[in-house]
Structure formats: C-alpha cells, structure tokens
Amino acid sequence: MSSRKTLLALALSALLPTGAALAASNDTLIYCSEASPESFNPQIASSGPSFVASSQVLYNRLVNFDPKTNTPVPSLATSWTVSPDGKTWTFSLREGVKFNSNKFFTPTRDFNADDVIFSVMRQKDANHPYHKVSQGNYEYFNDVGLDKLIKEVKKLGDHQVQFVLSEPNAAFLADWGMDFSSILSAEYADAMLKKGTPENVDNWPIGTGPYALQQYKVDSLIRYIANPNYWDGAVPTKHLIFSITPNVQTRLAKLQTNECQIIPAPAPVQFEEIKKDKNLTLHTVDALNVGYLAFNTEKKPFDEVKVRQALNYATDKKAIVDAVFLGSATVAKSPIPPNMLGYNKDLADYPYDVEKAKALLKEAGLEKGFEATLWSMPVQRPYNPNSRRIAEMIQSDWAKVGVKAKIVSWEWGEYLSGMRKGEHDTALFGWMSDNGDPDNFADVLLGCNSIKSGSNAARWCDKGYNDLVEKAKLVSDPAERTKLYGQAQEIFHQQAPWIALANGKTFFATRSNVTGYSVSLMGSDFSKAKLN
Numbered sequence: 455m456s457s458r459k460t461l462l463a464l465a466l467s468a469l470l471p472t473g474a475a476l477a478a479s480n481d482t483l484i485y486c487s488e489a490s491p492e493s494f495n496p497q498i499a500s501s502g503p504s505f506v507a508s509s510q511v512l513y514n515r516l517v518n519f520d521p522k523t524n525t526p527v528p529s530l531a532t533s534w535t536v537s538p539d540g541k542t543w544t545f546s547l548r549e550g551v552k553f554n555s556n557k558f559f560t561p562t563r564d565f566n567a568d569d570v571i572f573s574v575m576r577q578k579d580a581n582h583p584y585h586k587v588s589q590g591n592y593e594y595f596n597d598v599g600l601d602k603l604i605k606e607v608k609k610l611g612d613h614q615v616q617f618v619l620s621e622p623n624a625a626f627l628a629d630w631g632m633d634f635s636s637i638l639s640a641e642y643a644d645a646m647l648k649k650g651t652p653e654n655v656d657n658w659p660i661g662t663g664p665y666a667l668q669q670y671k672v673d674s675l676i677r678y679i680a681n682p683n684y685w686d687g688a689v690p691t692k693h694l695i696f697s698i699t700p701n702v703q704t705r706l707a708k709l710q711t712n713e714c715q716i717i718p719a720p721a722p723v724q725f726e727e728i729k730k731d732k733n734l735t736l737h738t739v740d741a742l743n744v745g746y747l748a749f750n751t752e753k754k755p756f757d758e759v760k761v762r763q764a765l766n767y768a769t770d771k772k773a774i775v776d777a778v779f780l781g782s783a784t785v786a787k788s789p790i791p792p793n794m795l796g797y798n799k800d801l802a803d804y805p806y807d808v809e810k811a812k813a814l815l816k817e818a819g820l821e822k823g824f825e826a827t828l829w830s831m832p833v834q835r836p837y838n839p840n841s842r843r844i845a846e847m848i849q850s851d852w853a854k855v856g857v858k859a860k861i862v863s864w865e866w867g868e869y870l871s872g873m874r875k876g877e878h879d880t881a882l883f884g885w886m887s888d889n890g891d892p893d894n895f896a897d898v899l900l901g902c903n904s905i906k907s908g909s910n911a912a913r914w915c916d917k918g919y920n921d922l923v924e925k926a927k928l929v930s931d932p933a934e935r936t937k938l939y940g941q942a943q944e945i946f947h948q949q950a951p952w953i954a955l956a957n958g959k960t961f962f963a964t965r966s967n968v969t970g971y972s973v974s975l976m977g978s979d980f981s982k983a984k985l986n
Contacts, residue, residue, distance in 0.1 A: 481986050482693040483968070485978075486705040486714035488833045489866045490673050490698050493588065495656035495981035496633040497577055500593050500909070501870055502835070502886065502977075505633040505717075507676055507696060510977045512554075513636035513661035514571070514685075516545055517627065521974035524742070524890035525598065526627050530565065530637055530662065540622030540930065542930070545570075547613040552683035554666035558654055559642050565608040565662055572640035574600075574607050583647055588611050588656040593874075593907045594634035594888075597898045599927070623927050624935065631976060637662065664689045673698055690970065690984040700866075702834050706963070709734060714986065715913035715965040718978075719834040722780035728963050739960040739973050742791045742887035744895065745783075745837030747828075747848065747953040749880055755824055756879065762950040764814035766804035768855045773806075774847050775851035775956050778840050783958035788943050791957050795932055796892035796939030801947055811855045823856025827880035830863045836958040837884035845882060871949065874908025883911050886960075892939050896923045900951065914951035 489503040509515075517530040528813060531545040551565035576584040577595040587914035595601060604624070606618040619626065639660045646654045659667055662685065665678035698712055699705045702721045708714040710731065715745035720728060720736070728736045749756040749765070756762060771785050774957040787803035790796050813819055828843035831838060838844060842861070849859040859880070864872060873881050888894050897904065902920045922942040926935045946952075962973055970982035975976035 455517075458967055466559055470685070481691060483691045483716070483980070483985060484695045484697055485980070486529065486699040486708050486717045487696040488705075488718060489696075489700055491676075492870070493656055494659045494667060494865075495588065495638070495640075496593055496636045497573070497595065498588055498631075498656065499667070500874075501866060503833070503866070506978050508659065508860065509557060509633040509636040510663075511665045511678055511980060512659050512663045512667060513638070514551075514663055515632070515635045515637060515721055515763075516630040519628075519631050519890060519974060521972065524887075526631055529631070531630070532794075534627065536627075541587070541619045543617045543619070545615050545617075546687065547612055547615065551662050551685045552681070553639050553642070553662055554660050554681050556660055556666065558649075558651075558658060559645050559660065561639060561660070563641060565637065565639075567615040568640040569637050570615045571607050571609060572643055573636070573638045574604065576638075576643075577601070578604060580598075584643060584652060584655070584955055585721060588653045591907075592634070593909060594632060594898075596907045597901075597904050597909050598629050598893070599623075599897070599903065600629065601842045621928060622930070624930050625889065625891040625893040625927060628891045628894075631797050632888040633836075633977070641930075642867070650826075654867055665694050686981060687964065689981055691980075694835075694980055700832065708747045709963060709965065712965060714970050716971055716983075717961065717964075718962050719836065719839065720961055720963050721834065721839050722778070722782045722961075725780070725782075725961070726970065733966050734963055735966050735968075736963050736971070739962075740793070740891065741836050741958060741960040742794055743835075743837040743885060743960075744786050744789060744791055744954060745835070745884035745956045745958060746786070746789075747880055747882050749914075749951055749953075750876055750878055751874060751912050751951055753879055755820060756826075757816050759949055760814045760818040761820065763804070764811040764818070764855065765857065766853060766950050766953050767807045767814065768811035769804075769851050769953050770806040771803075771953070771955055774844055777847065778843050779956060779958060782839070782961065783837070783956040786849045786954040787947075788951070788954060789899055790892050790939060790943065791887070791895070794887070794890070794892055794895070796896070796926070796936050798940040798943040801940075801943050803947075805952075808854055815855060815857075823858065825858045825860065827881040828859040828861050829869065829878045830861050831882050832863050832866050832869060835884055836866065836886065836960040837956055838882060839958070841882050841960075843977070848953075849960050857912040873911050876913050878911075881911055891924065892935070893927055895944055896939055897927070898904065900946065912951035914949070916945055916949055919945040919949070 491504040491507040493499045494508045518529040519527040534545045553561040577592040608616045641659045668677040678694040705717040831841035845861045902915035926938040967986045972979045
C-alpha cells in the first residue's frame with residue numbers, strides 16, 4: 455500500500471461505522487469504482503479514479519466544458535476577459551456559492567477570490583505554508599507550465615480575480631477546467647494550519663461540489679452525502695457510495711445484481727451481455743484519448759532510436775486493436791487523437807514488419823535480442839480495456855524478433871509512482887483529455903519539462919520537438935497551431951519514444967432506471983444522477 459493511501463485510510467476509516475451492508479434505495483446511488491484514490495485533493499493526484507472520487511464529486515473549477523463542443527463554459531467563474539496582448543486574464547466569480555462543512559470545520563463565508571488565490575499559490579509558491587503538505591507534488595500544475603506561466607494572481611475584489619502571465623498561452627482558459635484546478639477553501643486551510651493539522655485539507659476535504667465526503671475505508675468504499683446548498687441546483691440523490699471494485703468481471707456482476715447502479719469501463723467482451731439484459735444500459739461517449747506503450751529512453755537499450763523503431767515494426771497493432779477492443783477503438787499513430795485540433799492526418803505509421811524489425815535490431819548490435827520488463831496496468835481504461843491481454847500480445851510479437859519481455863504489474867498507486875520515478879523499462883499507459891487542447895497531449899506527455907513531474911513516461915526530451923510544442927502554446931491561430939503540431943508529430947514518428955496503440959471510445963454501463971448521470975470531457979457528473 456502506498457504511504458499516501460495509508461495516511462488516507464488512517465485519517466478516514468474510523469470516522470463512521472462501517473457495519474451496514476451496501477444497499478440501493480431511491481436516495482442512495484452506488485458507483486463501482488476501479489481503484490482507490492491516491493488522494494482526495496486533485497492538486498496532488500494523477501489518476502482517473504482519484505479525480506472521479508475528488509474533483510468530480512467534491513469540488514468545482516472556474517470553468518467547465520460544454521459536452522458537445524468541449525469548449526470552456528462558466529462554472530465558479532461567470533465570465534472572463536483577456537487583454538489584447540493575451541497576458542492578462544480577469545475572471546468574475548459567482549456569488550452565493552456555499553462550501554460544504556465537516557467535523558473539523560464549518561465555513562463562515564461563501565466562496566470568493568481568496569479561495570482562488572489559495573488554490574493557485576499553494577501549487578505555485580514553494581514557500582507557501584501548504585506547498586509541502588501531503589508531499590506537495592503538483593504534477594499537473596507544473597506539467598501544463600502554470601508554475602512559470604503565472605507571474606501574479608491578484609484579488610480585485612471579493613468576486614473578481616486577475617491573472618498576469620509571462621506570455622500568451624492558447625490553452626490557459628481551458629486549464630481552469632482541469633481536475634487540478636479545483637477550488638479549495640482558504641478559510642478551512644487557515645483554520646487547519648492554526649490547529650497544526652494542515653493535512654486535513656487533503657484527507658478530509660471541503661469543496662463547493664455536489665457532495666461532501668463522509669467516510670473512506672481503504673480499498674473498500676467511499677461514502678458521500680449531498681450538498682444541501684449546491685449552487686447549481688438541488689442534488690437529487692442524498693447518498694453516493696463508491697464501492698471500490700478493481701476486477702472488471704466483478705463490477706459487471708455487481709451491476710447485474712443491483713449492488714452497483716453505475717460501472718465505468720466495461721470490457722468490450724461484456725458489451726453484448728450488457729445489451730441483452732433489459733435491466734442494464736450500455737452508454738458510449740466519443741473520447742479524446744490515446745493508449746500507448748512508452749519506452750524508458752533513459753535506460754539501455756531504449757536510448758537507441760533504432761531499437762525503439764524496431765519494436766514499433768515488431769508490434770502488430772491492428773491485431774491488438776481487433777482482438778482486445780472489438781470495434782471500440784481505432785489504431786493510433788500519434789500522441790494527439792484524430793478528432794483533436796493539431797492532429798497530423800498525413801503522419802506515417804509503422805507497418806507490422808518482422809524482418810524490418812530484425813534488421814534494425816541487427817544494426818543496433820542486438821541481433822540476438824535482449825530482455826526487458828513490460829509493465830501492465832492493473833486497471834481498465836477506454837484506451838486500454840485489457841492491459842494484461844495487450845501485454846501478452848506484445849510479448850508474443852517481440853519474442854519473434856528475439857526480445858524477451860517479462861510482464862509485471864503493481865497496485866495502481868505503486869504503478870503510477872514507479873513510472874513517475876522511471877523504474878520501468880517499458881510501460882503500458884494512456885491519456886484522456888483534460889481540457890480539449892492538443893497541448894494537453896503533445897506537451898504534457900512528451901515535453902521535456904514533463905520528465906521531472908512524471909507524466910512523460912518515455913522520459914524523452916527532444917529539443918526540436920519541444921521547441922515546436924512550446925511555440926504552439928503562444929499561437930492563437932488554429933491553422934498555425936496545427937502546422938506546428940504536425941511538424942512535432944513527424945519528429946515523434948521518427949524518434950519513436952512510444953508505440954502508439956489505440957484511440958478508444960469511452961463506455962460505461964448503468965442500471966436502466968438510472969437517469970441524469972453523464973460522462974464528458976471533464977469526467978463523471980453525479981450532480982443530477984438519480985434512481986427512478
């Protein structure tokens with residue numbers, strides 16, 4: 455168990471009795487989550503299950519995303535303006551927004567500009583009293599470059615806040631709809647600092663979202679209770695429970711027996727079974743994602759481009775997509791999804807060519823092959839619904855060119871932690887868009903600055919590629935951005951830090967009497983979900 459998860463368990467598991475069995479009723483909705491959260495503070499988390507359990511239930515952000523256009527729309531900010539030079543953004547804040555309370559603290563005021571400033575400066579300022587609380591790794595904030603981009607954040611009034619940037623940035627507005635941009639309570643933080651328990655802000659959170667946290671029993675369940683004063687309308691279901699269920703087969707079984715009413719990421723092989731059950735409904739959402747295998751380019755022999763190219767040729771991607779995704783994905787060739795601004799439709803892909811792979815390995819002095827570990831994710835994702843099966847197919851393909859891959863896996867928190875530290879040789883991973891902007895893929899996943907923060911699983915830094923994606927941030931013209939990202943993708947193809955595998959659709963399943971629950975670019979929205 456990771457140290458962070460242990461702290462969460464100790465902090466929360468004893469706060470409520472746990473004897474009652476999970477049971478569905480009209481005022482209780484049960485969601486079968488894939489994994490335990492790393493943290494209940496999305497600023498210091500990095501996995502999908504953590505964000506669903508924290509930012510998407512407990513918090514709000516300055517902006518949300520329109521589910522049809524994937525463009526920013528008002529949330530805690532009602533409107534915004536940007537200066538002609540693109541360096542000054544001014545946000546008008548929503549009035550009358552209530553924070554939740556907990557056993558440690560009851561708010562005395564509504565949400566205001568102080569909360570925005572606290573939520574930003576905790577992440578940005580290394581000398582902030584909260585910066586190092588809970589280990590203080592602000593991966594996303596740093597990945598998108600906000601640590602350097604934001605020069606100053608100013609309170610112009612209780613309901614107006616202004617950001618001064620070091621340079622224009624085309625993705626800046628969309629960044630404020632991402633999970634890490636959730637707004638925390640500055641008043642709560644001040645109170646906990648005075649009591650000497652600042653970690654309560656992360657372990658026992660207070661936000662403005664549709665639900666408040668009641669209890670967390672590690673690797674078992676999370677209980678939430680509806681916010682009675684939610685600014686975006688009444689929350690129809692009083693009790694929300696996350697039943698933590700890593701096994702995809704068990705999740706479906708629980709859905710079928712009504713132990714859960716919502717499950718994420720059913721396996722493609724389960725689709726027909728779900729469709730045939732009149733009590734269940736399968737839902738599909740077009741997604742912006744990519745699944746890939748990252749080579750750790752800091753380790754031999756993956757520091758050699760010919761080896762990386764060889765294993766791209768050695769991997770039968772179409773066979774993998776056909777066998778594992780069963781029509782729920784297309785073969786990927788780029789770090790940017792096909793339906794996103796900047797995608798290079800003319801980019802070449804590596805065909806499956808065993809002889810070419812062998813020739814390149816021979817040129818690299820490895821004609822006898824080599825051994826390496828292949829990390830397989832312990833969770834299902836739209837971009838990778840069966841990581842073990844994909845790993846086994848890659849293992850089989852590589853064996854044909856003399857490369858012996860040992861498949862290993864870890865608990866999800868350990869998997870993420872180890873990958874951030876660069877402990878892997880190769881690793882299956884993927885990404886789902888947080889903000890609808892190509893920078894969220896091209897830079898966050900492959901930029902040089904993202905090695906330190908850990909989201910660049912290939913640990914690959916190419917100056918030519920990096921210069922192009924950095925320049926693309928400064929440009930607002932879509933055609934010019936597309937050109938720059940297109941050139942960057944050509945370098946990606948030639949240098950092959952990944953095997954780009956698949957672009958998958960997002961699937962989830964519910965009991966047929968569930969209405970109001972939705973999944974979009976932002977993730978899961980439980981605020982209108984109910985049982986009929």
